[in-house]
Amino acid sequence: MQVLIFGSLMVTLSMGIRHGFGLFNLPITSANGWGRETYALAIALQNLVWGFAQPVAGALADRYGPFKIMVIGGFLYGLGLIGMALTSDPFLFNLAGGLAIGIGLAATTYSVVYGILGRNVSPEKRVWAMGITAAAGSFGQFLMMPLEQGLISNFGANEALIYLGLLASLMIPLAFCLRETGFTANQAGDQTIRQALSEAMGNRNFRFLMMGYFVCGFQVVFITLHLAPYLKDMSLKYPEINGATVATTALALIGLFNVIGTYYAGVLGQRFPKRFLLSGIYISRSVAITLFLLFPLSATTTYVFAAVMGVLWLSTIPLTNAIVAQIFGVKYLTMLSGVVFFSHQLGSFCGAYFGGYLYDLTGSYQIVWGIAIALGVFACLINLPIREEPLVRPAMA
Amino acid sequence: MSKYLFLSHASPSWKKRFGYVIAVVVLALVFALYSIPEVVIGLANQAWALCGW
Numbered sequence: 001m002q003v004l005i006f007g008s009l010m011v012t013l014s015m016g017i018r019h020g021f022g023l024f025n026l027p028i029t030s031a032n033g034w035g036r037e038t039y040a041l042a043i044a045l046q047n048l049v050w051g052f053a054q055p056v057a058g059a060l061a062d063r064y065g066p067f068k069i070m071v072i073g074g075f076l077y078g079l080g081l082i083g084m085a086l087t088s089d090p091f092l093f094n095l096a097g098g099l100a101i102g103i104g105l106a107a108t109t110y111s112v113v114y115g116i117l118g119r120n121v122s123p124e125k126r127v128w129a130m131g132i133t134a135a136a137g138s139f140g141q142f143l144m145m146p147l148e149q150g151l152i153s154n155f156g157a158n159e160a161l162i163y164l165g166l167l168a169s170l171m172i173p174l175a176f177c178l179r180e181t182g183f184t185a186n187q188a189g190d191q192t193i194r195q196a197l198s199e200a201m202g203n204r205n206f207r208f209l210m211m212g213y214f215v216c217g218f219q220v221v222f223i224t225l226h227l228a229p230y231l232k233d234m235s236l237k238y239p240e241i242n243g244a245t246v247a248t249t250a251l252a253l254i255g256l257f258n259v260i261g262t263y264y265a266g267v268l269g270q271r272f273p274k275r276f277l278l279s280g281i282y283i284s285r286s287v288a289i290t291l292f293l294l295f296p297l298s299a300t301t302t303y304v305f306a307a308v309m310g311v312l313w314l315s316t317i318p319l320t321n322a323i324v325a326q327i328f329g330v331k332y333l334t335m336l337s338g339v340v341f342f343s344h345q346l347g348s349f350c351g352a353y354f355g356g357y358l359y360d361l362t363g364s365y366q367i368v369w370g371i372a373i374a375l376g377v378f379a380c381l382i383n384l385p386i387r388e389e390p391l392v393r394p395a396m397a
Numbered sequence: 398m399s400k401y402l403f404l405s406h407a408s409p410s411w412k413k414r415f416g417y418v419i420a421v422v423v424l425a426l427v428f429a430l431y432s433i434p435e436v437v438i439g440l441a442n443q444a445w446a447l448c449g450w
Contacts, residue, residue: 022443139427146430149439228444244441251440252431256424 003120004129006177007113008136010070013171014077014108016140017164018046018101020148027157028084038090042097049102050109051345057106058115058338059193066112066334067179073107074171076100081165085158108171110137110317111341115334116178118325126325127274130318131266138262138314142255191393196332199393200339205327205386209320210343212278215379216316217347219285219372223309226355230365231302238297246299250306257310265315274319274326275386281312281319282383286376288312293369326388 025039032038061069083096106112113133121129151160191199200206228247235242268277292305320340325333351372358368430436 023439026442139424142424143427145440146427146433146436149436150430150433152439153435244437244444247444248431248437248440251444252428256428259424 003116003178004132006174007117008133010108010171010174010178011110011113011133011137012140012143013168013174014073014105014140015110015137016144017077017081017148017168018105019141020145021046021097023145023148023152024084024157024161027152031157032088032093034090038093039097042084042094045094045098046102046105047345047348049099050105051342051348053103053106054109054111054338054341054345055335056338057103058111058335059197059332061107061112061115061334062332063193065180065183066116067175067183069107069112070175070178071172073104073112074169074175075104077104077108077171078165078169080104081161081168085161085165104168106338110134110321111334111337113178114321114325114337115330116180118330118333119180119183123326124270127269127318127322128266130322131263131269134266134314134317135259135263137317138255138258142252142259145251145255191331193332193335196328196335197339199391200328200332200336203327203391205388206324206336206340208382208386209323210340212282212379212383213316213320213340213344214347214350215282215375216320217344217349218351218375219289219347220313220351221348222351222355222368222372225352226359226365226368229359231297233365234297240298241302246302249299250302253303253306254310254313257307258313258315261311261313261315262318264311266318269319269322273388274323275383275388278316278319278323278383278386279380281315282376282379285309285312286373286380289369289373289376293366323386323388327391329390 021043025036028034029036029039057069057073077100080096080100083100084093087093087096110133114130117129117133118126148160148164151163155163227250231241231247231250240246265277265281288305288308292301295301321333321337324336324340328336354371355365355368358371359365431440
C-alpha cells in the first residue's frame with residue numbers, strides 16, 4: 001500500500017507539473033523579449049530528452065535501484081524549474097527547461113514507478129496498481145493546469161516556476177518513501193541488461209506493443225496540439241464552437257475522463273485479456289474520431305468527443321506496461337517500459353510534427369485525421385495476436 | 398457487470414462507496430476550477446499560442 005500511495009504521489013507531481021508548461025509560454029516569452037520559438041524549442045527538447053533518456057534511466061534504475069534515480073530526477077526537475085525562472089538566456093533556458101527537466105521526467109514518471117510496483121505488488125493485482133498510478137498521473141495533469149494558472153495570475157510566471165520547483169523537490173523525500181530495502185543488483189548468472197534488451201527486441205509481442213504505443217502517442221499529441229486549431233478553423237462554418245470556452249471545456253473534459261479511464265483500465269485489466277482491452281481502446285478511438293468528423297460540429301459533439309477520448313486517453317499505459325511485466329518479468333521492467341515509452345514519444349513527435357506539416361501542405365487537418373483513424377485500426381489489429389504468457393527462458397549458464 | 402465498477406471482487410462496502418463519493422466530489426471541484434475566467438483565458442491563450450495566433 002505504501003508503494004502505491006507514494007508512487008502515485010510521485011507520478012501526480014511529475015506528470016502534473018509538466019502538463020501546465022504551455023501556460024508559461026506567453027508570460028515567459030514576453031517578459032524575456034523572446035520569440036515563441038525559444039520557449040517551444042525548450043519544450044520540444046524536453047520531450048525529446050524524456051523519450052531518449054527513459055530507457056537509459058530505466059536501465060540505470062534496474063541496475064542501481066530506482067530510489068537513487070528518482071532522487072537525482074527529483075533534484076534535476078526542481079533545479080530545472082528554478083533555472084527556468086532565474087535565467088533570461090535562451091541557451092540556459094533550454095538547458096534548464098529542456099535537458100534538466102527532460103531527464104527529471106524520465107527518472108520520476110511511470111516507467112520507474114512501475115518497476116517498483118512490479119516488484120512489490122502481486123502479479124494478480126499488478127495491472128490494478130498500475131491503473132491506480134496512471135490515474136494519479138492523469139489526476140495530476142487535470143489538477144495542476146488550473147492551479148498553475150492560479151499561481152501565474154497571483155504571483156507572476158517566474159515566481160510561479162520557483163514555487164513549482166519547490167513542489168517538485170518534494171519528489172526527493174517521496175523517493176525515500178519508495179526505497180526498496182530488498183533491492184539487489186544483478187547476481188552472477190542472471191540475465192544482463194543487454195541480454196534482456198535483445199530478448200525483448202527479438203520478441204514479436206514486444207514489437208507489437210511498441211507499434212501500438214507509437215499510435216497512442218501519435219493520436220494523443222495530435223489531438224492535444226491540433227484540436228483547438230481545428231475547432232478554430234471550423235468555427236468559420238460552425239460559429240457555435242468559436243471562443244475560448246469550448247476549447248477549454250473540451251480540455252477539462254479530456255482531463256476529467258482520463259482519470260476515470262486510466263483507473264478502469266487497471267480494474268478491467270485484472271479480469272479480461274489486456275490485449276483485447278488495448279485493441280478495444282484503439283478501435284474505439286478510430287470510431288470516435290470518425291463519428292466526430294461525420295457529425296455536424298457543435299459544442300455538444302465536441303464535448304462528447306472530448307469525454308470519449310478522455311476515457312481512452314492514457315488508459316493504454318497500465319495495460320501496455322502490465323503486458324510487458326507479464327511476458328518478460330519484473331527484473332528489467334523499468335528499462336523495457338522505457339523502451340516502449342520511447343516508441344510512444346516517437347509517435348508523439350510524429351503526431352505533433354506531421355499534424356502541422358500536413359496542415360501547412362494541404363490547408364486542412366482532414367488527411368491527418370484520416371491517418372489517426374487508420375493508425376487506430378492498425379493498432380487494434382496489431383495488439384490482437386499478442387501472447388500474454390510469461391516467456392519461458394532456458395536456464396542461464 | 399456492476400462488480401467491475403469497484404475495487405475488488407467483493408461487493409462494495411460503505412467505505413468503498415464513501416471513497417467513490419469523495420473521488421467524484423474532488424473531480425467535480427477540480428473540473429469547476431476550469432470555469433474560472435482567468436483559467437479559461439490562460440488555457441485559451443496556450444491553445445492559440447500553439448498555432449501562432
